[in-house]
Amino acid sequence: MKHICFLVDSIFTVGGVQRVTRVIAEELAKDFDVTIVTLDQPPLIRKDDVLTIRHFAYPDTPQWKLPLCKAYSYLYRKFLPKNKFTSDLYAHSSFPAEKRNALAKELQQGHYDAIIGVHAPLAVRLAACRKQLNGTKLIGWIHNSYQALFGDDSRYLGPELRKHYEWQLDKLDETVVLCQHDAKAYHIPTKVIYNPLTLIPGEPSKGTSKKFLAVGRFSPLHKGFDLLIKAFALFAKNNKEWTLDIVGEGEEEETYRSLIKQNHLEDRITIHPFTNDVQRYYSEAQVYILSSRWEGMPLVLVEAMAHGLPIVSSDLSVSKEIMGGFGLYFKNGDIEDLARCMQQATTMDWNQKSKEAMAIACRFDIRAIATQWRNMINE
CATH class of the missing domain: 3.40.50.2000 (Glycogen Phosphorylase B;)
Known part of the structure; x- marks a missing residue:
């Protein structure tokens, strides 16, 4: 061995x-x-x-x-x-x-x-x-x-x-x-x-919650949660129903909470700490948002799709490589374009998008990814 x-x-x-x-x-x-x-x-x-x-x-x-x-x-x-x-x-x-x-x-x-x-x-x-x-x-x-x-x-x-x-x-x-x-x-x-899906998915989303979801560490700039909060503030001017859950922890948390307060969105945006049961948030959400300025491989996209969630993502090359024409893409760093995609996401054919999401997530099964590692080690 x-x-x-x-x-x-x-x-x-x-x-x-x-x-x-x-x-x-x-x-x-x-x-x-x-x-x-x-x-x-x-x-x-x-x-x-x-x-x-x-x-x-x-x-x-x-x-x-x-x-x-x-x-x-x-x-x-x-x-x-x-x-x-x-x-x-x-x-x-x-x-x-x-x-x-x-x-x-x-x-x-x-x-x-x-x-x-x-x-x-x-x-x-x-x-x-x-x-x-x-x-x-x-x-x-x-x-x-x-x-x-x-x-x-x-x-x-x-x-x-x-x-x-x-x-x-x-x-x-x-x-x-x-x-x-x-x-x-x-x-x-x-x-x-590619990195594999690392969690066992929870219940598939029912697509009825009118909740956006974002998950990630609160490090400076990286995940773009500052962009997301500002974009949601624009979106919320014309939408009184949808809410946003952000799951994560880190040094930028107070900055994000201040942004939420400045935009009077305390009743629309909720920050939740990291949890070992993050599947619950995916299951309860209706649309996932990746607002990152950069990513190596955004594993959260695969996790979200494994729960049947449609995706709004910054136009990162890696996101397009993973999802192809499936995602709704906004120009990286463009708050107004992100707000536009959020509005578009509320009117999509959710059931069809949910089926496509789960099909894409299946490509990242751990057994297939581990086989590639195993073959490389044995070469």
Whole structure:
């Protein structure tokens, strides 16, 4: 039996990436011995029903070395020419030897046949350990969109690191991205594997509640809930019946509550905390809205469609790839266009759209997605 490892920042916190990682890991554990190495707890070993979970912590970098590392990293990002040589030096300055060697030692002792670095930064750190892990299949699994990582307004990396990440990822055996649009954007070979549906759907929506629904973490800008609240305020001027439920938590919650209050929508928009029974909200809704400014792969779309919900979405390439002509699309960031789509959604042939939604959701069955992972690991 092959031994495989998922290297993750966190596996216990609430989030789409954590959920997808665990679901795929558990499915692959039917054929492989699967370990998850996570950075989010003190070092210990935990064994659950099907997975081994190891907690790894990086050692501190010596104080005398930190200024040197920071200086080179700054020079690379701002001034130095971008080539493979300077990129390798940056890989070492941003991930010093003490941390790099400790991670390599942790991964070596597992004698893994394949290691999957989850998220772009950890995939690049895995690439930095390439020599110490020679003979092990190394896979990077990128969950953010190319634009979100390397766009001019990126909150993650920025355009100055695009070439660096591509040069480093090219050292891996495989780089997995979540949609064809992103695969075309990279200048290195990539493999597209969609994320699967990770929850068991609840009761299908009856389509009679006159409720819009949005679900996601309240992080700055990303999910566009500020746009959604403003668009609903426009929509509500001519509609007195429909309401909006937003399910999520995060640092922007007070901002959203202030927007709701400013627009006098306390009786029309309700914010609910994250729950393990999110299916209830899908079942009670009539239309799902994805207002995101960017997405790697919006798993909430699949969850919503699995409950029979029609979709209003920003015109992200990944949304169009998942849904094709099924969704109602508004121009990304355009509040008035979103309000227009919301109004259009209230008059659609709901029953027909609900049937189409469920048919699309079936394409993202975990067994089909896990087969693609299994085949790639066995190649």
